[in-house]
Amino acid sequence: MVGTQSSRLFERLVTPQGRPRLKLTTLAIVLTALGSCTGESGPTATATQANYRAPERVPITASPSAQTPAAQRLMRMNATEVVATLGEPEFKREENPAQIWRYRGRNCVLELMLYKLDRDYQVRHVETRDENFKQVAPDSCISSVSSAKRA
Numbered sequence: 001m002v003g004t005q006s007s008r009l010f011e012r013l014v015t016p017q018g019r020p021r022l023k024l025t026t027l028a029i030v031l032t033a034l035g036s037c038t039g040e041s042g043p044t045a046t047a048t049q050a051n052y053r054a055p056e057r058v059p060i061t062a063s064p065s066a067q068t069p070a071a072q073r074l075m076r077m078n079a080t081e082v083v084a085t086l087g088e089p090e091f092k093r094e095e096n097p098a099q100i101w102r103y104r105g106r107n108c109v110l111e112l113m114l115y116k117l118d119r120d121y122q123v124r125h126v127e128t129r130d131e132n133f134k135q136v137a138p139d140s141c142i143s144s145v146s147s148a149k150r151a
Contacts, residue, residue: 070142071126074112078120082112086142087149098124105144108136 074082082101089101089112099121103110109129114121128141 068138070139071128074123074126074142077123079114079122080120082114082123085149086110086145103145103148105141105148108141108144110141110145 074085077085079099086103089103091100091102093100097116099114099116101112101114103112107130109131111127111129112123113125113127115124126138126142128136128138130136
């Protein structure tokens with residue numbers, strides 16, 4: 001059955017005189033090439049990531065943590081203001097176009113996501129949790145981190 005399908009395809013790709021039909025031949029070649037494409041990562045994926053441009057405006061994430069008074073004070077702070085308020089983070093990771101800063105309080109972890117806007121990074125997401133990744137009260141965690149800075 002496969003052989004008859006192949007011969008029918010070949011009959012369509014050539015004229016009765018044996019000359020190739022260019023439009024159908026070209027279409028068959030293009031479809032074959034597209035069919036061999038895969039979604040695997042490779043040099044192309046790396047090049048695309050290297051050319052990534054950050055969006056001009058990053059929305060503030062409306063997480064439950066960000067709706068408390070202490071978290072609201074952190075939102076939109078630039079990096080310098082955060083360091084003045086909480087000190088240097090114990091962990092900092094670059095995730096273009098963002099930075100993730102991690103602080104530890106007595107019984108909690110505070111993570112800030114800062115995005116580069118204009119010339120400086122600004123806090124756009126606040127998250128508080130315990131060591132088991134369960135959400136904790138943002139105000140008490142931020143207070144714990146802040147008092148640890150003063151100690």
